[in-house]
Every structure is written in C-alpha cells, then in structure tokens.
Amino acid sequence: MKSIRVLLPLTLALLASCNRPDPQAVDPVADLLLINADVVTVDPSLPHAEAVAIKGDVILAVGTNAAMSKHRGDDTDVIDLQGKMVIPGFIEGHGHYTSFGGSLLILDFRYAKSFADIVAMVAEAAAKTPAGEWIVGRGWHQDKWQTKESVLVEGLPVHDSLSEATPDHPVMLIHTSGHAVFVNQRAMTLVEVDGNTTPPPGGEIVRDANGRATGMMREAAQDIFRIAYSGHQGRRPA
Incomplete structure (x- = not known):
C-alpha cells in the first residue's frame, strides 16, 4: 500500500504536466502594437511590414x-x-552630419602628430591653389600632438610658421570640437582682426603676453572668419 501511495501522486503529476501548454508555444502578449504602418525593417528578406509588436524594450515581431x-x-x-513610417532608431552620441560631410571636402587634420605636420599639409595644398583662395581644414586637437612647438600660449602654437608658409592664402584650421579656429596672418588681415580688436560677445581672441593675436579664435570670435570663407565660396564661379 505504501508503494501505491507514492506512485499515485507521481502519476498524477506526470499527467498534469502532459496537459500543460508549452510556454514556448504561447505567443507573448505585447505592451504596445503599432498597426497600419509603413515599417522599414532594414531586413532584405522583409523590407517593409505593416505592424510591430513590442514588449518592454524588446521588439517581439514585425509583420x-x-x-x-x-x-x-x-x-x-x-x-x-x-500609414505613417516607422524606422529603426539611430543612436549617435554627438555629431553634426552636414559639418562632417563638409569636412570630407577639406584638409583632414585628425591624424596630424604635430602643428608642424599641419603646416606642411597646408603648405602643400597652397602650392596647388591659386593665390587668394582659402585653405581650410578640420580635425586637429592639440592634445593629440606628439611634439609641441617651442612657443605656446595657453598650450597652443602661434601663427608665425603657418603665416610664413602661406603668405598668399587665407588659412582657417577648424578645431575638432568646432568651437574654435586657428587662422594665419593673411586671414586676420583680410577680415581686419588683430590684437587690438574687441572680440564679439561670447568670443575670445587669444593673445600672447604682448597682446598680439596668436591666431586662435574661440567661439563667437571665429564667426567672422567662417563668414568670410563662406562669402568667398559663394562668389566663386561655378
């Protein structure tokens, strides 16, 4: 009798388990359904769908x-x-698409190992460019340079070597942050900026101990150079 009492509960438990639905076969209930949509899946096997089922932060299915x-x-x-469109979310930490696109059309200083490298790149470009045309590049950051100039102001070079290499071209070197530009003497002369110029509100003209403009223009102080360059580009023949 004892063995029967033990086997009976086990038998009933097995029978009950056989009648339970397979949890894998049960369709999960969504928290949110998007229907009657034009869903762009970015999946070549199913480029578009009508609806999306979402549970929590997981997409259960599309179809x-x-x-x-x-x-x-x-x-x-x-x-x-x-009928409105649904597309995957684009996660991008911080970027400016038009600026990035524009940077591909000018000199790229991201891999420069020193200010001297940048001056050499600019001088090479100037040799191939008619006098008076702007030489522009972007992507430099002083903390990436492996060697430093002998004369620094606030950790940055002065424009002398750049100006000597490009006497006939205005030059604008855009900092990788986009919050400053470094310019040569020709550019400063063109827009009438020097050490005595009062910077615009929110801008800074970096000066050395003698009050001489080093070439570094921060924030709003860079605007006049960007405007001059844009205006020059707009006047160029197509």
Whole structure:
C-alpha cells in the first residue's frame, strides 16, 4: 500500500504536466502594437511590414496586421499609425552630419602628430591653389600632438610658421570640437582682426603676453572668419 501511495501522486503529476501548454508555444502578449504602418525593417528578406509588436524594450515581431494580432492582449496599447513610417532608431552620441560631410571636402587634420605636420599639409595644398583662395581644414586637437612647438600660449602654437608658409592664402584650421579656429596672418588681415580688436560677445581672441593675436579664435570670435570663407565660396564661379 505504501508503494501505491507514492506512485499515485507521481502519476498524477506526470499527467498534469502532459496537459500543460508549452510556454514556448504561447505567443507573448505585447505592451504596445503599432498597426497600419509603413515599417522599414532594414531586413532584405522583409523590407517593409505593416505592424510591430513590442514588449518592454524588446521588439517581439514585425509583420502584417493580422499576424501581429496574436500578440494583442487586454492591456495592450494599440496605435493606428494610418500609414505613417516607422524606422529603426539611430543612436549617435554627438555629431553634426552636414559639418562632417563638409569636412570630407577639406584638409583632414585628425591624424596630424604635430602643428608642424599641419603646416606642411597646408603648405602643400597652397602650392596647388591659386593665390587668394582659402585653405581650410578640420580635425586637429592639440592634445593629440606628439611634439609641441617651442612657443605656446595657453598650450597652443602661434601663427608665425603657418603665416610664413602661406603668405598668399587665407588659412582657417577648424578645431575638432568646432568651437574654435586657428587662422594665419593673411586671414586676420583680410577680415581686419588683430590684437587690438574687441572680440564679439561670447568670443575670445587669444593673445600672447604682448597682446598680439596668436591666431586662435574661440567661439563667437571665429564667426567672422567662417563668414568670410563662406562669402568667398559663394562668389566663386561655378
């Protein structure tokens, strides 16, 4: 009798487990359904879909309205997008697309190991460019340079070597942050900026101990150079 009492509960438990639905076979209930949408999946096998089922921060499935209805529960929020587009989220820490695109058309200083390297790149470009044309580049950062200039002001070089290499071209070197430019003497003469110039509100003209402009223009002080360059580009023949 004792063995029967032991076997009976085990048998009942096994029978009960056989009748339980497979949890893998149950369609999960979505928290949110987007229906009647133009869903861009970026999946070549299914480029577009009508609906998206979402649970928490997970996309359960995409497909037709009918197929996604199996994920609908009593508490599911349903949004009818009436044909509006749904696209994957683009996660980008910090960037300016037009500026990045423009940077591909000018000198690239991201891999320069010193200010001397940049001066050499600018001089090479100037040799191929008609006098009076702007030489512009972007991407430099003084902390990336492996060697430093002998004369520094606030950790930055002065414009002398750059100006000597490019006497006939205005030069504008855009800092990788976009918050400053470094210019040569020709550019400063062109826009009438020197050590005596009062910077605009929110801008700074970096000066050495003698009050001489070093070539570094921060924030709003760079605007006049950018405007001069843009104006020059606009006047160039197509």
